Amino acid sequence: MSGATHPGHTPESTDRVALVSQWFPPEPTGIPLGIARSLRGHGFPVDVLTGVPNYPTGIVHSGYRAHRRSLENRDDLRVLRTPLYPSHDRSAVRRTVNYLSWAASSTALGGTILRDADVALVYGSPITAVSAAMAARLRWGTPYVLMVMDLWPDSVFATGFLSDGPGRRLAQYALGRFTDRAYRWADHVTVPSPGLRETVVARGVPAEKVSVVYNWADEKVMQPTEADPGLRTRLGLGRDDFVVMYAGNLGAAQRLDVVVEAMEHLGDLPDVHLVLVGDGVERPRLRERARPLSNVHFVDQIEPYRIAAAMAAADLQMVSLADEPLFRITLPGKVQAILACGQPVLVCAPGDAARIVTDAGAGFAAPPGDPVGLAEVIRQARATPAHRLRAMGDAGRRHYLLHMSEATNAQVLADLLARAARRRGSATRQDKETG
16 A cells, blocks of 8 residues: 555544535445445544435435435434535536535535534545535634545546636636645545555645545445346346446446447457446437447446346456546546456556556456457457456455455544544644643
């Protein structure tokens, strides 16, 4: 693990953590919930400040209202939801309003969570989610640890969120200044990949202030399991068909059009099939693109507790990202989920994702953005003996348990939070003594 090293510590005190995340279940965002559960297991009382659930479709979930603040108990956590403008489509204006509306409402209405906290932990995607924690630092001296999930402002523009022009230049300047300040004010910064750590340090954040904390999978769910016996039958696939599966967000950043196009080059292999599981803004376009193809299948989003069994019904799991410089330092959470399940992987993405999988001996890498090259790698995978594919899956699971598991990474996070809370306590005592 790169970054600062921290002695093992499980807090005996009851340092209260405020987890700040724009997205939280019932939205399909298991990482923030997994973090909250793990911290609670390390002795921290945890409260959650989040938004009204509307991801990934932009439609407010049943039982909630976009403009109404609510307090609920979820998974034995106190969860405060503040209003937002619901949107998750391709409109730059609506997405901007979505981010800024929650930044404003969480800052204005999140005091009941942040005021009582000894330390805040910010799930920093989008980066505007840190606004409430920054305000709490100014108002009450609450320190925060910032989990940088992706690189801002770069990630905003990587998928054409704003076109060139004065609007983009202004947004880049404003977001860049805001992001720099968010890093500076943080007690510590964590990143989910080695490449992202190198980039953040190169941008001026002290190396000792940045640690790699991998996003671990939900290990109660994502583990080796028996295959869903009905999935292939429902899709009209045979037992001997070779199935490549992508399960996750069907968004622009994933460039799944490249994967669909690759299937056009595999028409001479009628036993090779692609199964796309999930939802997202690109799903309608992908369905239209795949309409003439009999080897591409779509499956609606699957409940988290069933996804490992669905994955086990495939021969190979797919990870796909656009061929953008930003994605060379991006590690999609599905990499950890697939490795935890002991499944072989085909990575069609640049940088860290491909390096980690190939170094672990856990699968194949294909050139991103190249449907012909991807088709050739799929041919290679199909020709690989089943026992060799199983060995790749086993190697990936060993790598996950050693480097990416909850046991390894949650301890680092717990240490960082405990140290931030202790520093705040020391500063408070000093103020009282000199006051």
